[in-house]
Amino acid sequence: MAERNDISDLLAFIGREGDWRERLQEVVAEHLIPALEAFEIDHDGLIDLLGEQWSGVLWGCGFEDFLSCRYEDGNIVDLYLKRRGWKETALNRDYFAALRDTPVSLYEVSDVQPGASMLLRDLLTDAEPVTVREKSASRTLKQWDRIAVRVVAQRDHHVISGALLPFGAEMVEFLFEGLRDALKLKKRDTLRLSRDQLLGCAPVFTAAWLFTEIDRALAPAEIQFTNSDGDDVLFHDLRFPLASGVTQKAVAERLDRVKVFEPEGSKFWNWLALRKGKGGKAGGGLMLDTQMEGATVLGTLELKGKALLVNVNSATRAAMVEVLVTEACGGLLNRPLTTIRTVEQMRGESRDGEARHSDDEIPPEIARELMQEHLDRHYLETLDAPVPALGGKSPRAAVRTAAGRKKVVEWLKYLENGSARHAGGPIAEYDFGWMWEELGLKELRK
Known part of the structure; x- marks a missing residue:
């Protein structure tokens, strides 16, 4: 991973090439400026709001987009590999070439193997789910999380790029609206994008994340x-x-x-x-x-x-x-x-x-058993109770229609994702599999 992600020589090359350096700055600005201007803050203000750790990630979103840009005089990756590729490892050369042609997309996370891998399903294309090798992010991401990232083919396996943005439900809605606007799609049109469309919409992903996150940081919503x-x-x-x-x-x-x-x-x-x-x-x-x-x-x-x-x-x-x-x-x-x-x-x-x-704390194993029993009873009753997220219908009633089944699947994923984020507690270990089976949705738990 470290060898594949070594971009120092590529950055040095861009820094020596005046036109390319300015083009990189322009692309990064395209990702950041709309939100900064809308909220009337500068780059330093952005760091103060969101934290230093996001500065590099957001810059990386623009940088990875820049690598895919093609100008009249060519593409920076092609130029770099032609002039300096001989100095790079074969792994780096393959990675840069693959990253050049790979668009960012929105993925749903499942089958997380901490420190090893995770399964990613593209929510914006009809591509088959793909397992990626990943040590770092797989330790923090949970079942049904959603992320904006590039999934890069690396010889006999797949990896993710360095710029990863987590997307909550509000961000996803903002993103979908932005993509529809950018592509002039109607609300009822199915949101399925081609590779070229995704490559052209990269700044929309960053903007959706930034607008939502800055708004939340400036005026933290009190939970009602x-x-x-x-x-x-x-x-x-x-x-x-x-x-x-x-x-x-x-x-x-x-x-x-x-x-x-x-x-x-x-x-x-x-x-x-x-x-x-x-x-x-x-x-x-x-x-x-x-x-x-x-x-x-x-x-x-x-x-x-x-x-x-x-x-x-x-x-x-x-x-x-x-x-x-x-x-x-x-x-x-x-x-x-x-x-x-x-x-x-x-x-x-x-x-x-x-x-x-x-x-006088309850022993962990007893607390876990009590929590499991409580959740079993609670969710069994919930299957026959009205749920606001399902339009006031019970889950059993909602699954009787195609539209209702889709809502129930999203509701189950919401429950499971929320439970998984209670790291270290008994609720994090709760297995929702029986609910999927009880509602006849087992084949959709993927």
Whole structure:
């Protein structure tokens, strides 16, 4: 890898050739200037925003594009190999020639073998997936990640070029819009590009990454947490003190009569939505709700000591459950005391609790087993529950149509990719294979 990536002599050659040096600068500028001008920042400002590590990668995007450019007096790779190729190793000569003719494209990552290889599927052409040998990137990339890079044929195998940009979902949409604009394609047209089209659109890939990343760096989006009713999440803990002389048993008997309070033991209830599968109203944020037998869990109730403790995740639900409990229990309970906490406060309490109880941590193997069991139950119920990403349909219902199957595949990849990024935790090891099989999509998990 190190020998193949040695471009020092090529760079020195370009630096001595005035016209070619200026042409390289022009191509690199074509990749960077649109975003810099749009956000009114200079190169130093870009480094301050994104970090020094991206400066070289972004320059590399322009440099690799420059190697493929053909001018009236030729191509820089052809000229270099003609004049100085005798000084290069055979591996370098082959690599430069292949890189000259290889366009950048958007690839989906799978079958990652850390430190060895990964399978890349081109999302913009009909080319067959290809396994690339790669030591560095394969240690950090996860299943279903998407990357913009050049896949270069190297004798009996394939490698990737040095300029690699990771593409999140928002960047992918920005890229697709940019490619359609550049090629004057309609939204309904299939986005399938030829080699020449990809070679001509290289700056669009860099621009899509830069516009999205700079925007995110300048105004980091706060994650919006909502519940399935569309309410902003604010955790409400209601503590109803038992009236003088009242027993837990008397309160439990009243709560058992409430249709929407599903008992789980003698002192604990789940407050369930009246209609199974209620929800799916959350917008672009993260939805914090759980499902139980296909119904949304709106809150929990627990008798503890001399009080009934109720936990819900919004002000609206707090008001609703207070009415339900008061109507059911009447004078058995006194008026509640309410504590309100944000998601960040809950996170802080969780971290503090972990620090205080570090000596009592669950053994990793037990934590892993518990996590697997929890995820099995959760995702089994999710298969029959409405999913916002599927237009409010359940996965089982969505796969009944061709368009729905495509959405479910993307949803499964999103789940699997998110899980894989929890490095070192039990969730990272979860195998989603059974879900693909359960939904009849096993052959598409590639």
